[in-house]
Amino acid sequence: MADAIRLTYEISPDDFTRAGEASSDVKSKLKRLGVPPEAIRKVSIAMYEGEINMVIHADGGEITVEITPEKIVMILADKGPGIPDIDQAMQAGWSTAPDEVRSLGFGAGMGLPNMKKYTDEMKIDTVIGVGTTITMVVNI
């Protein structure tokens, strides 16, 4: 069996206009692979939401994507403030996004709920003041 294809993306906090580039690159690669369309849709939505979150809440970070013929694993690691109450953050509509990004249509409080909805597994490791690592899996 082939090794996993491993892709790494630095998510820059400085340029909001570049948010979403990593997930669109992953999407185009998955299309080249002939991954079923439904799995591509799930990965691109979940990863996009996660990527935007990293820019809005955590000053960027790093995303690692591992693709094997069986599944796609996305690891989103940031050194942000951490999530004080995961249950609350998982509620649809709950958001701590600042007003300036809400005006762009972000911060609707659907980020984490959508990430969970569109993935087969999701794990959140968070430490206040240290950072958050979210691992998401989409099975092919």
Added chain:
Amino acid sequence: MDKFYHSVRLDPELCKGCINCIKRCPTQAIRVRNGKAQINSKFCIDCGECIRICPHHAKKATYDKLDTIKQYEYTVALPAPSLYSQFNNLEDVNIVLNGLKLMGFDDVFEVSAAAEIVSEATRTYIKQHQGDLPLISTACPSVVRLIRVRFPNLIEHLLPINPPIEVAACLAAEKAMKETGLPREKIGIIFISPCPSKVTYVQAPLGTEKSQVDRVLAIKDVYPQLLTYMKAVGAEAEEVSTSGKIGISWGSSGGEASGLFTESYLAADGIENVIRVLEDLEDQKFTNLEFVELNACNGGCIGGVLTVENPYVAEVKLKRLRKYMPVARRHLDSGAEEYVPWTTEIQFEPVFRLGDNVMESFFRLEQVERLCKRLPGLDCGSCGAPTCKALAEDIVRGEASERDCIYYLRENLHKLSQEVSVLAGDMADGTRGGREVLPVLQDYIKRIAEEMEFLDDKVKDPENK
């Protein structure tokens, strides 16, 4: 008919092998191989961008010649709404329509009239399918083809309604048969088109088994002759037009959407913009949208590559022309209903996949990633592929080699000449020498000569080959 039929072709005589088209093609369907452009028919969506950009006029659209109307006993012209936008100071559509009749057509049937039927059917469809929103317009054949090969998740959002050209053809054929009593094959239904994409639609339609359009003429071919006949019509033209504002508006971007009486629509034009919208639609970045109108050409159909007028000037003319028209004149009656819905489904065609199965694609993507790191990343196009990444994909598909990269070749030559000079140095100071070194030296010289030859082949004028 071949499901990857396409109407944009290359004239190898005129092609100089430059990189203009490969750089401009939105689906990266063109490669320059052996000094000539080649179009990959699976990737091509017939948008016509290469026709627009080619400085040597080597890209051509295939369509019928004007004298094709002589092949039929009775002909009906189907003018696209964009045709009306091509004339200066035109105040009455009837002048165009009567001009077409003087030109030799027995009758005319406006595509804009059928467009009003399609608009009405779309309004009803949206009301009845609130769960499938947003619906994506299927009027531009290039857009439908693009979605078919690149956006599988959006296929279910395609509006399953025939485009105005098809509804017009069905109604025109029915009317002609009734009025003349002739069998269908003696009647020619002839569309006057702004773009090659419609030629493709007629030859290999999506959504219907067989198109009722028999021949396609280019607006730019019809235009000069028609102009003369329009003068002969004069100002007092007989009233033959059967369409209003809604139908005529389909000629430019946003026109189709404006006929739906909703504010929740998006209209994008120009193929690059269309692709960006489709990417975002696929990622569900829009909410509360009912309808998405997409046109491959800038400005909509008036920007088609077979038109003569600047699309922005054409838009002004279209707006002026429709100013005092009734909102609509053609309505969805029982006679038209049967021609409206799609009769065949659209299947996803995964042409951009790197291999035949996931495992093979997987291996190949790994190779592509590795190759991309080695290639210079300049996207210079000298290899014949539009980007280094496209070359890497061609290499893993077995359609190109690393030696097609001019920088790779240069590097190799440097390496070989360095090695040979070390060897020569060793021979000079006596550390190595004698006859046993000679074959090694000969081998080096042979390899350098081979690489040089390869480089020469790449830069040689293809016409002198």
